[in-house]
Amino acid sequence: MEKHKLAICASKIRKEEKDIFLCLEKRKISYDYIDSGKVKFHLYNNHSLSPYRAVLNRCISYYTSLYAMQCFESQGLLTVNHSSIIDLCGDKLKTSVVLSKHNIATPKTAVAFDYDSALELIEEIGYPVVIKPIVGSWGRLLAKISDRYAAESILEHKKVLGSPIHHIFYIQEFMQKPDRDIRILVAGNEIIGSMYRRSNHWITNTARDAIPEACQLTEDMIRLTKACIEVVGEGLLAIDLIENQHGELFVNEINPTMEFKGMEQATDINIADHIVDYLIKVCDS
Numbered sequence: 439m440e441k442h443k444l445a446i447c448a449s450k451i452r453k454e455e456k457d458i459f460l461c462l463e464k465r466k467i468s469y470d471y472i473d474s475g476k477v478k479f480h481l482y483n484n485h486s487l488s489p490y491r492a493v494l495n496r497c498i499s500y501y502t503s504l505y506a507m508q509c510f511e512s513q514g515l516l517t518v519n520h521s522s523i524i525d526l527c528g529d530k531l532k533t534s535v536v537l538s539k540h541n542i543a544t545p546k547t548a549v550a551f552d553y554d555s556a557l558e559l560i561e562e563i564g565y566p567v568v569i570k571p572i573v574g575s576w577g578r579l580l581a582k583i584s585d586r587y588a589a590e591s592i593l594e595h596k597k598v599l600g601s602p603i604h605h606i607f608y609i610q611e612f613m614q615k616p617d618r619d620i621r622i623l624v625a626g627n628e629i630i631g632s633m634y635r636r637s638n639h640w641i642t643n644t645a646r647d648a649i650p651e652a653c654q655l656t657e658d659m660i661r662l663t664k665a666c667i668e669v670v671g672e673g674l675l676a677i678d679l680i681e682n683q684h685g686e687l688f689v690n691e692i693n694p695t696m697e698f699k700g701m702e703q704a705t706d707i708n709i710a711d712h713i714v715d716y717l718i719k720v721c722d723s
């Protein structure tokens with residue numbers, strides 16, 4: 439068995455996965471693509487030797503990513519990212535708890551588990567507020583709530599129609615940011631790219647048609663990024679920052695499965711190449 443063989447576990451082969459495959463092929467690094475929809479783990483017989491040294495997670499679903507990486511780890515594989523990072527960063531509430539414990543600036547965030555308590559929190563923070571599912575991406579199911587009537591309506595919908603995870607009310611002050619946020623990509627303890635995501639909409643995900651633009655790193659951005667790495671651990675991370683009206687920076691979220699086609703458009707940096715560099719580093723460690 440080639441002990442350095444890599445596995446790429448993905449739910450879908452998009453351009454980004456193709457770029458990673460191409461990069462591995464160019465460097466003559468042997469790998470297998472594992473389709474997360476087809477993979478099976480025999481937990482009752484977990485001692486057979488895996489042919490892989492490490493697996494790169496490219497699953498879109500948070501839950502598949504988390505549990506698939508835990509299963510691979512039980513077989514002795516190195517995982518990128520490790521399930522502990524996926525667990526922490528894929529859940530906005532867990533991320534907020536850890537960032538606030540370490541005094542890393544974030545938008546003011548509050549949590550409640552009941553309709554009345556959530557409504558009280560919203561009124562305490564003051565309108566407008568943002569309410570988000572604790573697990574999710576691409577700006578889906580985010581709501582900007584401008585008054586009490588809207589708050590009652592959103593909370594009621596979440597309570598009646600939502601699954602249990604939507605009964606965890608994650609509430610944030612609305613940041614009066616410029617028409618953009620900042621995304622910083624990290625591999626290990628290094629920053630591999632930074633960009634703005636600009637939009638007329640307050641939700642600035644590229645999945646919602648925001649335009650990626652190159653962004654010059656500032657000392658403040660570097661400082662916040664390093665603080666995040668220190669707290670969540672080294673891996674492949676996409677750290678999203680929001681500026682307030684005074685230009686101060688806040689960590690909005692840390693994505694544990696980075697999408698990078700926007701960054702490649704905006705900057706010409708070959709992110710797939712950096713990902714492969716990092717995988718090699720992990721395998722050699």
Ligand SMILES: Nc1ncnc2c1ncn2[C@@H]1O[C@H](COP(=O)(O)OP(=O)(O)O)[C@@H](O)[C@H]1O
Pocket residue numbers: 545568570574575576577578580610611612613614615618619640641642643678680690691
């Ligand atoms: N509290 C906030 N105030 C202002 N804008 C926000 C706030 N939270 C999120 N946004 C905007 O919405 C986008 C998506 O929010 P985010 O929390 O990253 O959810 P997702 O995981 O769906 O990307 C952010 O990139 C940012 O532009």
Ligand SMILES: [Mg+2]
Pocket residue numbers: 575576577643678691
């Ligand atoms: Mg986001």
